Amino acid sequence: MCTTMAVGKNATKDGSVIIAHSDDDVSDERLIYVPAKTYNPMNAMRPVYYDDAALGPRKDSSGKLYNASELYRYIGSSRGPGYVVPKEDQEERDLYDSTQLREIPQVKKTYAYFDSSYGVMNEKKLMIGECTCGAKVHPEPDPQKRIFYAAELSRVALERCIKAREAIELMGQLIAKYGYYGTGETLLVGDPDEAWVMEMCGYDMDGTDGIWVAQRVPDDGFFVAANEFRIREVPAKPTDDFMFSENLHDVCKGLDWWDGIEPLDWLPTVSYGEYGHPYYSLRRVWRALTKAKPSADLPAWVEDGYTKAYPFSVIPDRKLTVADISNIYRDYYEGTEFDLTKCIGAGPWGDPTRYELNPDRGDTFELKVSRSKGAWERPISIYRCGMMWINQAHHEDAMHDVLGGISWVGLDRPAANCLMPFYCTVKDLPDCVQKMNLVDFDMKCAWWAFNFVANYVTIKYSYMIKDLQELQKELEGEAYAMIADYAQREGCPTREELTTYCSDNAESVRKAWWKLANQLIVKYNDGCRTTWEHPMSKIDYPESWLKKAGYYRGPICYKKGKFPECDDLVI
Numbered sequence: 001m002c003t004t005m006a007v008g009k010n011a012t013k014d015g016s017v018i019i020a021h022s023d024d025d026v027s028d029e030r031l032i033y034v035p036a037k038t039y040n041p042m043n044a045m046r047p048v049y050y051d052d053a054a055l056g057p058r059k060d061s062s063g064k065l066y067n068a069s070e071l072y073r074y075i076g077s078s079r080g081p082g083y084v085v086p087k088e089d090q091e092e093r094d095l096y097d098s099t100q101l102r103e104i105p106q107v108k109k110t111y112a113y114f115d116s117s118y119g120v121m122n123e124k125k126l127m128i129g130e131c132t133c134g135a136k137v138h139p140e141p142d143p144q145k146r147i148f149y150a151a152e153l154s155r156v157a158l159e160r161c162i163k164a165r166e167a168i169e170l171m172g173q174l175i176a177k178y179g180y181y182g183t184g185e186t187l188l189v190g191d192p193d194e195a196w197v198m199e200m201c202g203y204d205m206d207g208t209d210g211i212w213v214a215q216r217v218p219d220d221g222f223f224v225a226a227n228e229f230r231i232r233e234v235p236a237k238p239t240d241d242f243m244f245s246e247n248l249h250d251v252c253k254g255l256d257w258w259d260g261i262e263p264l265d266w267l268p269t270v271s272y273g274e275y276g277h278p279y280y281s282l283r284r285v286w287r288a289l290t291k292a293k294p295s296a297d298l299p300a301w302v303e304d305g306y307t308k309a310y311p312f313s314v315i316p317d318r319k320l321t322v323a324d325i326s327n328i329y330r331d332y333y334e335g336t337e338f339d340l341t342k343c344i345g346a347g348p349w350g351d352p353t354r355y356e357l358n359p360d361r362g363d364t365f366e367l368k369v370s371r372s373k374g375a376w377e378r379p380i381s382i383y384r385c386g387m388m389w390i391n392q393a394h395h396e397d398a399m400h401d402v403l404g405g406i407s408w409v410g411l412d413r414p415a416a417n418c419l420m421p422f423y424c425t426v427k428d429l430p431d432c433v434q435k436m437n438l439v440d441f442d443m444k445c446a447w448w449a450f451n452f453v454a455n456y457v458t459i460k461y462s463y464m465i466k467d468l469q470e471l472q473k474e475l476e477g478e479a480y481a482m483i484a485d486y487a488q489r490e491g492c493p494t495r496e497e498l499t500t501y502c503s504d505n506a507e508s509v510r511k512a513w514w515k516l517a518n519q520l521i522v523k524y525n526d527g528c529r530t531t532w533e534h535p536m537s538k539i540d541y542p543e544s545w546l547k548k549a550g551y552y553r554g555p556i557c558y559k560k561g562k563f564p565e566c567d568d569l570v571i
Contacts, residue, residue: 001025003226003284003380004129005325006188006195008219009395013319016392019190020325021129022385022414023117027052028073029386029447030436031409031422032082033429034159036112036123044106046156047078049098050141053117053132054149054182058141060099066141068095071438073117079155082115082434101147104178110159114407114422114429118187119154120389121424124162125405127190127391128154133229134275134365135184135201136257145208146179150187150200157189164189164196165243168214172245175200180210183365184271186225192393192404194219199229201270203251211248213266216241221313222320224288226380228274228281228305230312233263273305275365277375283338284380285310291328292316300337322408322419323480325390329414331380338377341462345376348545351461352415353383381415383454387447388414400492401425406483409433411447416454416468418475418513420446420506421483423498430503432510446506449513456517460524463539467523471516475509 002025007018023029050058050066052073057065068075068085075085076097085095113122118130130150139146153174157167167189184201200212215231217223223230235242236249252258257269267273274281282302290298293314302309332340332352340352354376387410394404405424410417411433422429432446442448457464482501486493493501523529528536546552 001227001384002131003224003288003329004131004186004188005225005288005328006129006190006197006217006221006223007316007320007325008195008217008221008313009193010219011222011316011320012392013321014392014394016394017127017190017192017195018320018322018325018390018392019127019129019188019195020329020388020390021118021120021131021188022329022380022382022388024382024385025053026384026386026412026438026451028071028117028436028438029411030082030116031120031387031429031433032079032115033426033434034080034082034113034115034155035428036110038109039106041106041108045103046106047100047103048147048152048178049074049076049100051149051151051182053151055138055140060143064096064099066101067098069093072098074098079115082429101141102143102178104174107160111162113155113158114424115155115158116387116389118151119158121391121393121405121407122158122161123405123424125192125393125424126158126161126164126167127188127393127405127407128158129188129190129389129391130154131186131225131227133184133186133199133201133225133227133271134273135271137202137205138183138365139179139181139202139205139207141181142179145206146181146202148174148178148180149182150185154187162191164191164194168196168198168243171198171200172212172214172243175210175212176245176247177209179208184229186229188223188225189214190391190393192395195223197223197225197231199231199266203255203270209247210245211251211270212245213248214243215312217313218315220315222289222292222316223313224285224292226281226284226288227276228285229267229271230285231266232308232312234266235263268306272366276378277372278305280375280378281305282307282310283333283377287331287333287336287380288328289314291331292320292324322390322392323476326408326410326414326419326476329380329388329390329410332415333377333379340377340379344545344548346461348541348549349460349462351458352379352381353458353461355383381413383413385413387411388417390419400487402492402495402498403486410450412450412454416457416465417450418472418509419479420502420509421479422502422506425495426499426502427495428499428503430506432506443514444510446510446513449510449517453513453517453520456520460527460539463529464520464524467520468516471512475512479505 005020114120161167195217198214253260341350390408408419
């Protein structure tokens with residue numbers, strides 16, 4: 001349910017490759033540091049775990065949930081100390097270590113990486129982004145036949161790989177050997193030199209492998225995907241810019257998904273296009289592409305979900321920065337015909353929040369048979385976003401190797417969060433981002449600070465969002481300046497120094513966000529605006545909204561009967 005973006009090195013202002021992702025389903029939003037490890041490859045095995053992100057909670061043959069709880073994507077020690085739940089907490093909540101699906105041979109050495117619902121970035125600057133896509137077939141996990149979903153694939157890739165091509169080849173081999181289960185998936189894979197789009201799915205409910213394709217993002221290109229496959233025509237043979245599973249053409253022809261004559265069009269061949277409702281995906285693709293390249297003048301309205309109106313990538317009108325990408329993620333279609341801050345749905349204070357049913361349930365992947373009776377426009381910044389990251393990787397020739405990879409992490413919805421930088425070479429992450437639980441309101445947890453403020457801002461959005469954006473701009477500006485300062489210094493800081501800076505900055509941001517919460521509570525108390533100079537100043541409802549809401553048809557006389565229409569009133 002996510003939006004993911006990639007930017008080639010010639011399309012960014014500083015020459016970095018960018019891979020970005022928003023995790024649009026609030027659940028376990030811990031950002032965990034997984035340390036590097038060494039093993040004896042003669043007998044070491046690597047456990048593979050079920051991913052709740054694939055199909056929701058599932059049980060093993062004994063009846064236990066593969067994961068101890070829907071609130072914990074994984075509990076155990078194989079991914080390092082960050083995922084260990086203290087024994088007293090496990091006993092109090094009747095939790096247990098996650099049950100593995102199966103094991104695969106381990107390698108001699110693994111790399112350290114950041115982990116969330118999907119792998120994020122490793123110490124060698126390999127980066128991951130993701131979005132779920134509806135496919136025609138969504139197989140269930142099976143310890144004997146299908147043990148990999150995209151999330152666990154991304155982790156194995158970050159543990160073992162340095163380059164994007166290498167990672168795609170490895171994930172393809174794992175799908176072929178151990179099988180793929182779950183929804184269709186788009187994984188963005190990037191390194192300091194290039195960015196790739198890898199899309200995968202199952203094709204047989206009882207199958208033992210899967211199918212996949214991968215296309216390179218041009219160095220001068222900007223790419224976006226939003227819960228719908230974006231790769232289209234697949235060449236007959238692999239090229240420098242295209243890779244795919246060896247079984248792809250045979251499988252699709254054998255299932256009569258493809259006639260074997262025309263070029264294989266991946267999107268309509270393996271999926272029903274968009275899911276949820278029309279424009280659930282395509283509106284975001286349109287908006288992101290047009291924000292990166294306004295001159296393209298792409299159409300907002302298309303013929304159907306298989307449209308080719310939106311190119312695989314565009315050359316941005318100007319070189320992009322991390323701030324530009326975050327601006328795209330924070331979008332609510334402002335200034336367009338789809339502006340969610342306008343109309344009666346936004347209430348009197350222009351709130352773009354539109355609560356909805358989760359589209360990843362039931363048969364909503366099959367838009368051809370599942371039609372909603374109504375729908376909101378699906379924005380890029382959505383209320384149920386749990387976190388986002390904007391990864392950037394610089395080539396070693398451009399920056400010191402220790403400074404070349406940064407994951408800019410924003411917790412909760414993009415429009416109301418604050419990006420915090422974490423160098424991929426840090427030796428750990430702060431507790432405030434590694435500890436979080438949806439049923440424990442914790443002021444020491446950074447996610448809860450952002451989530452609380454984001455929800456509180458909806459009370460009087462058009463006013464409060466300005467206070468939030470002021471602090472957002474200030475804190476992110478300080479982080480951008482510090483990152484630039486590190487890059488320009490003669491001496492290269494140590495990993496310990498970077499770890500301290502990133503941790504201290506995250507703690508400072510967490511505290512500043514709770515201070516903002518206190519200020520908003522006081523400043524906008526009881527429908528007023530309070531300052532030292534003007535305490536409890538009333539804020540009037542906009543007259544236009546009062547008319548739509550029926551205020552002027554309210555109890556204005558004692559006579560029983562229908563009150564005059566507001567248009568007939570002299571106000």
